[in-house]
Amino acid sequence: MRGPRTATTAVIGTVLTGLLLTGCTAFGGDDSVPKPTRAAEDATGQTPKPDSTPGTEHVASKQIVPAGTVVAETDAVSKSGDTSIHVRVVADDHGRFEAQFSDYRTTEPQPMTVEFRRTAKYGDYWDNAAVAATTWEPNADAPATVSLAAAGAYPDWLHDVVLVPAPKEGGDSDTRPWVGSVLAVGALPWKLPAPFPDLHVTVGKDRPGAYGYVFGKDGKVFSDGGTPSTYQVAHGDEQTTVAERFGITMAELRWLNPTMKVRDNGWIYEDTILNLDPATR
Template structure:
């Protein structure tokens, strides 16, 4: 069974390209095309959290601190003629987890697939095709009840141990003539995460333009920095010093970018905990 993996997606013919990615060596990472989301929309799109269920102490530092089998997220599929439930449980590791689908009605048809998407459930099909996601490169079973595992690091797994930036579970039908891929949305479920706060919760400051951090800053209506457009010559140390952030905090705030891509000139870094996984 091929695993789910973190992916960015291009627009246009991407649905068919994903559908044709039939081998383990197929590259899932696309370009940096962005779904633009306003700071106001981001505030309302923050993933829902509830109290932790059957967890270890609330100061857990990662998923591995949770007892295997702990329910960490759930959601209900509704609308578009499909109902059912998704449950996500800890697997004892900091990367990956167990997923179960229950009472999916009608049962998935051949070629349907599952992804967990960073965009809110209100996003359109076209936006979901572009959203940063965790996509499973195996078709779902044609059964109303099924379970499977996600992989660990180095095999398409998360680069972060905090998956709460994934806001929506999506069941996709394959494009016409393809065996799997992002054709059309069959059903969506808003994910409610029941995890303790695993992030660094940085207190943002902006010390202003300086060597290694001369890019443009986007702010909320309250004047709080929410994003930063990287300028040529910027460095991780410079950006971190400007905003009072460590490398780990920048990486946590931007789970959609590997550490080596955090200082690519022209990209926009997220500085807001509420908009992790979204693109500005």
């Protein structure tokens, strides 16, 4: 099924290369290849600034709730109940959030890491996409706070907070084989206003700069009717044009996909699976 699309893309790429060398363009109007860009105004009219993770786009925002507002609170607890920590997420003074920790207890002191994940369950292993990870030693107190700034202005895409036993200096995998596996999990019940409450995704015709496949909730290639669920990024897909194809703004696309990686030329990484459903953000 991918073959015809790949061949078509190769032909388009060959034509474009030849025309660009002569200073011409193969497309006009809405189907023209977009000029790569990283900047776009968000819902507040401000231009978002990239965070410390290269290529990760977040929705920039003014203060969405008053500083000090508790927007999520939970307990991450092990299956046995022997290890737990209380977590509160609170708005700071800069339009971002911090996690506050209290009541850490365990019957088996060991190096421990707390981190926030998009999804998690007991026994899950390392997650390189985890946010705000911080580790402490057995003879030290758990941290009082950690910043969630890396999660952007709407961190409610982080659905779980976890405790993960950390390795000891010098290694100890033979005596602690559970190191790196999720020991305790707490679901985060967020209370944040949606920035785009009336967001509606439509499926437009594929085009240069937005030439990937759309899938429905059943995992099959989307056809007329039904609700689009995900989009597989094709080579050369550019974030502005992808947003235009689905009738949304780039800020809305970033909100739907808070971990979306974008190259310096504005292209989204090929084969990335983008979310198109606000309910599964």
